[in-house]
Amino acid sequence: MLVGLGTTGSSEAQVAFNDIAAAAGIGGDFYSGTTNHGSGVNWLDYNNDGWPDLLMVNGEGYDCLLYRNEGDGTFSDQSALLPVIDTDLELTHSAFADYDNDGDVDLYIGVAATRYGPDGPTNILLKNLWMENGGATVPGQPLFVDVAAAAGVQQLANPPLGALLGYETFTLGWVDFDRDGCVDLFVGSMAWDLGGDVANTNTLYRNKCDGTFEDVTIASGLTDGGANWLRPTLAFAAGRAEHTGGGLALLYVVEPGDFQHWLGVEEIAREEGVSKAKAVFRLFRRRLKKLGFENMQPEEIIREGNKADTILALIEQDADIAVLVLGASKDPSGPGPLVSMLAAGKYTAEFPIPITIVPGTLSDEEIQALA
Numbered sequence: 001m002l003v004g005l006g007t008t009g010s011s012e013a014q015v016a017f018n019d020i021a022a023a024a025g026i027g028g029d030f031y032s033g034t035t036n037h038g039s040g041v042n043w044l045d046y047n048n049d050g051w052p053d054l055l056m057v058n059g060e061g062y063d064c065l066l067y068r069n070e071g072d073g074t075f076s077d078q079s080a081l082l083p084v085i086d087t088d089l090e091l092t093h094s095a096f097a098d099y100d101n102d103g104d105v106d107l108y109i110g111v112a113a114t115r116y117g118p119d120g121p122t123n124i125l126l127k128n129l130w131m132e133n134g135g136a137t138v139p140g141q142p143l144f145v146d147v148a149a150a151a152g153v154q155q156l157a158n159p160p161l162g163a164l165l166g167y168e169t170f171t172l173g174w175v176d177f178d179r180d181g182c183v184d185l186f187v188g189s190m191a192w193d194l195g196g197d198v199a200n201t202n203t204l205y206r207n208k209c210d211g212t213f214e215d216v217t218i219a220s221g222l223t224d225g226g227a228n229w230l231r232p233t234l235a236f237a238a239g240r241a242e243h244t245g246g247g248l249a250l251l252y253v254v255e256p257g258d259f260q261h262w263l264g265v266e267e268i269a270r271e272e273g274v275s276k277a278k279a280v281f282r283l284f285r286r287r288l289k290k291l292g293f294e295n296m297q298p299e300e301i302i303r304e305g306n307k308a309d310t311i312l313a314l315i316e317q318d319a320d321i322a323v324l325v326l327g328a329s330k331d332p333s334g335p336g337p338l339v340s341m342l343a344a345g346k347y348t349a350e351f352p353i354p355i356t357i358v359p360g361t362l363s364d365e366e367i368q369a370l371a
């Protein structure tokens, strides 16, 4: 539906809207998908003529539609300028930006897929060739090409779960978060596996200003609180505790923020930290059940302070703690600051109990064989 603006003849100021979609030439089928998520309708000026054009990404079984604004109140169907997109996909969202700074707007499209395996499909980055073509379209050729793989923004190519059942991008947005002149991309998604486990796969892509992007989600701190990559660590610690007839203590350290000089902000940050800790513990309790440790009742400890010092203080205070189990991050840049500090830094020589480090890449089966 396209809505036109008009005024009534009444003396009171009133505004009325008329549906002029058909008269304006917009008549394609539009469907928001089986799960009724709102799909991405977007206004963008793809051909730089100053008139906003209309893109409708579509639900399962329907083609993506692109309408060119003719500048006279009518639109023409230019959907052939889009590449062929599998109509088995549910397209959930779109956002445009000139990511390569060449003067034409490009498009990122989020995908929901529930019947696919771990190899795909993936989100779509449509590079606009308007400027490359000298400000024109080439007859018989799409104006947009999918470059998501080459640019490194497929998002769903490396989900964190094992036997994947599906994934869904819910939202996405372009912003130049590091203000280097190249617009960056945030994609909000979730994935779920055959065991019914759900993971947040949100990703922040930094634009490298050369047509490609790097995943800076972990480096920027935009993770799910470590709850996902700590899964093998939790499984190992629970397995060890069970085999040795011991118990499991979970420690969440809320680190003091940088805002102590703002009255009240510190208190809010502390409350947020505690509620995040409780959420992670809830998730861990569910994970333990799923892993078969139904009867395990872990002690859940929330402390505030510097992580390494807090861990040491707890170990000194509680003589029953016999082994410290840490998870190593999957991030190729390093195992994480805590592992680096405790296992290789100044604390190593004087550390009072053995430390076990569990790689975040191990599967449940590998963990069961080890623990």
Ligand SMILES: [Ca+2]
Binding pocket: 044, 045, 046, 047, 048, 049, 050, 051, 052, 053, 069
């Ligand atoms: Ca236009």
Ligand SMILES: [Ca+2]
Binding pocket: 097, 098, 099, 100, 101, 102, 103, 104, 105, 106, 128
């Ligand atoms: Ca561009």
Ligand SMILES: [Ca+2]
Binding pocket: 102, 104, 127, 128, 129, 130, 131, 132
């Ligand atoms: Ca271009």
Ligand SMILES: [Ca+2]
Binding pocket: 175, 176, 177, 178, 179, 180, 181, 182, 183, 184, 206, 207
């Ligand atoms: Ca940037």
